Amino acid sequence: MTKAASSADLSERLGAIIAAHRDREGPLLPILHDIQAEWGFIPDEAEPVIAAALGLTRAEIHGVVSFYHDFREKPAGRHVLRLCRAEACQSMGADALADQVRAALGIDFHETTRDGRLTLEPVFCLGLCACAPSAQMGARLLGRADLAKVQRLVAEAGA
Secondary structure, three states: OOOOOOHHHHHHHHHHHHHHHOOOOOOHHHHHHHHHHHHHOOOOOOHHHHHHOOOOOHHHHHHHHHHHHOOOOOOOEEEEEEOOOOOHHHHHHHHHHHHHHHHHHHOOOOEEEEOOOOEEEEEOOOOOOOOOOOEOOOOOEEOOOOHHHHHHHHHHHHO
């Protein structure tokens, strides 16, 4: 967790987040966004609590968490580098780029550098299909990405 929290603190804060959204139409996504903002990921122990509060199964909660690329199931590094893996990017060399980036960083997808600065994640479409392959770090999007451009992006972020 990005903030140290005891089990009681987690339970109390989780209850407050759920209570703030429970009566809204479609409360699950706002609840998950607030949890992600609070801890930097969705803790495993949050899923059954959310499920019980919303009358859903834990599998339904986990399905949503694992489907959306913005939700994390474990803590990330200080920066997250996303490489597009969608078909348009694949057709323009995304697989080769991913291999080069993984080799350069010394990590695979869903891993974080030893210093905790950078996590590498796959994403399925950044909306830059005409500028494939693409990457994203924070709010910054990169089209027509190659290894040199990605390395500059990482360096500029201080990762």
